[in-house]
Amino acid sequence: MKKGLNTIxxxxxxxxxxxxxxxxxxxxxxxxYAYEGLEKSMYPRYFNSPNQLMLxxxxxxxxxxxxxxxxxxxxxxxxxxxLSVLKxxxxxxxxxxxxxxxRNFIVEExxxxxxxxxxxxxxNWSELKxxxxxxxxxIYIETPSNPLLEITDIQxxxxxxxxNGILTMADNTFASPINQRPLDFGIDIVIHSAxxxxxxxxxxxxxxxxxxxxxxxxxxxxxxxxxxxLADQTxxxxxxxxxxxxxxxxxxxxxxxxxxxxxxxxxFVERVYYPGLKSHSQHDLAASQMQGFxxxxxxxxxxxxxxxxxFESLQLIxxxxxxxxxxxxxxSPEKTSHSLLSQKDRDQQGxxxxxxxxxxxxxDTKDLKRDFxxxxxxxxx
Ligand SMILES: *Cc1c(COP(=O)(O)O)cnc(C)c1O
Numbered sequence: 123m124k125k126g127l128n129t130i131x132x133x134x135x136x137x138x139x140x141x142x143x144x145x146x147x148x149x150x151x152x153x154x155y156a157y158e159g160l161e162k163s164m165y166p167r168y169f170n171s172p173n174q175l176m177l178x179x180x181x182x183x184x185x186x187x188x189x190x191x192x193x194x195x196x197x198x199x200x201x202x203x204x205l206s207v208l209k210x211x212x213x214x215x216x217x218x219x220x221x222x223x224x225r226n227f228i229v230e231e232x233x234x235x236x237x238x239x240x241x242x243x244x245x246n247w248s249e250l251k252x253x254x255x256x257x258x259x260x261i262y263i264e265t266p267s268n269p270l271l272e273i274t275d276i277q278x279x280x281x282x283x284x285x286n287g288i289l290t291m292a293d294n295t296f297a298s299p300i301n302q303r304p305l306d307f308g309i310d311i312v313i314h315s316a317x318x319x320x321x322x323x324x325x326x327x328x329x330x331x332x333x334x335x336x337x338x339x340x341x342x343x344x345x346x347x348x349x350x351x352l353a354d355q356t357x358x359x360x361x362x363x364x365x366x367x368x369x370x371x372x373x374x375x376x377x378x379x380x381x382x383x384x385x386x387x388x389x390f391v392e393r394v395y396y397p398g399l400k401s402h403s404q405h406d407l408a409a410s411q412m413q414g415f416x417x418x419x420x421x422x423x424x425x426x427x428x429x430x431x432x433f434e435s436l437q438l439i440x441x442x443x444x445x446x447x448x449x450x451x452x453x454s455p456e457k458t459s460h461s462l463l464s465q466k467d468r469d470q471q472g473x474x475x476x477x478x479x480x481x482x483x484x485x486d487t488k489d490l491k492r493d494f495x496x497x498x499x500x501x502x503x
Contacts (some may be wrong), residue, residue: 135180184299187332196315198350199329210236264293273404280308300371318446374417390498392422431501445481
């Protein structure tokens, strides 16, 4: 029988301490191991050091994958996975709203390898179908999306792709495997920035690719050439962090629902974007493919408040760039994550200058509410 999520988080993939029988995994830092034939020889850049192999088991178990690899960053995972399944002459379809770094990789790098691409509204069926070509090899999605928490229909997209012999890849960073497991809906490859929820304490950069044995063989053969493995000290720290993944994400998800409802009621907020709200146009779709609605939400601040003053007035909630940590953070997508887009592109995507993205932490919601109340009053124009 498959183990429960908390049990997987705590136990799957711990390295047994055979010498001292300690309670936690020993850290193996060797870069040189006894040579046991090429197949078996261990070397960190071959992604097969003891700590890497064991953490990969935990990740595979969480994503219901056959196999996984741990990378030095989310981008190392994304780029290696893409170049494992794409070659010169191929075409890739990407969801319009994806992580900026992924977009840059496609636009700035992939063209140099002769890989063609289109960004499409993947929820617009006729637009998606009209962009399919005989050379289309991959459809790439990210759901919920950043920063407006739009939901992509995972099952419909993977069905369409399968019918056309196309592979699918999903960036599952925002939901985490606690709230969403895309492989269960027919997606071929899942990637993560483990820098966010998996690490969870804003102190680790890492990435994950998870898929079938056959696809992971291909990913491994590129990965060892590109050399994007995670250092074993950090692999160990990530394993330690992931023991509390389910507890953290559950609390963040519960908090996000409470805060989304609070913000929706507030006279200082124009609109809240959170898939857990009945007012979210894709609430039912989200409920059909997510176990929980996640810890990320966004909202449009009322024009009654000045946005800079609002950010300055928050005391508990930090104004910092990343997301997924145990601490609550906010940012202005216009000024940070989406600042490189033109005004026209931001307008088109619905990213307004008063938009606030909120990564909900594990703090007590009464304290988070108080912090917002105070910042709303202090920023009144
Ligand atoms: C942060 C992030 C990435 C990139 O991960 P890094 O660890 O910064 O390389 C990719 N996708 C999403 C959705 C992210 O939030």
